Amino acid sequence: MSKRGAEQVMVTLQGEWFQAEDIPDFAEREAELASHARVILARFGEDALFFTNAATARQNPHADMYSREGAYEGFTGHVMDCGVIALSATEVGVFWGFTID
Template sequence: MTQIDDVLWSRSLRAMFGEGMFAAVGARRRDDWRLDALDVMQLRTDDPRGWPRIVTAPAGSNYGAGSENPFGAVTPGDFDAAFPVARSGAEQIMVTLQADWFQTEGIQDFDAREAELMSHARVVLERFGADALFFTNAVSARENPHADMFGREGAYEGFTSYVMDGGVIAVSAAEVGIFWGFTTD
């Protein structure tokens, strides 16, 4: 694994996440990682390293006191729809979040950009270390955590009221990261 710093992290995060996407990390403070993940989703915690996050509401506005948080109604029980996924599958899902409906067909010039996008996803997830666990709400992972997430069906167990939402939860002994996308229509 590559040793990453805030500059490399920021570069890869900006390459992967844009308007209407959510990428944030918080400290792991509890035995039940779901509670820490919920804190990250609801912006009740800061990045323990002080590294940047990308958090824009699906309509493109910033989250804040006057903005609606898509994760506002999420409860710890909703994480029952978060299925274990292999690191390689988590990287693939991170790449697909850039496209409407989270399919590679929706990524412009995907064939030419696949290696670059996978490299950025790898950098983002390397922050969590070799022993990290990854979860997704992609239904394909429920039956096979090692499935090819590029070739999967596009079904997700939604966490929000949007038409579709999907992503990756990264869990290490020290941190929890939420990397999520939304389809609004």
């Protein structure tokens, strides 16, 4: 997935069911939330690779993950889980959210 897509998925982790429209005041906070995600992902450098369990990203690595459609392929036994794996030459980061229902 693209770095931009990884940033967007990290932002959607703030919303119920990992949807941007479920983040309170998203329109007003979008730039701030995206900036925070960029700071975190910058740690992994320009050559980092990003992965997610969002089916949309598999079909289109440059998809807009704020308006994505489709499911997340869960890694756990929870109702839904979603996240980003960031990979650099020296480090791996996992940023994940879970919906327990």
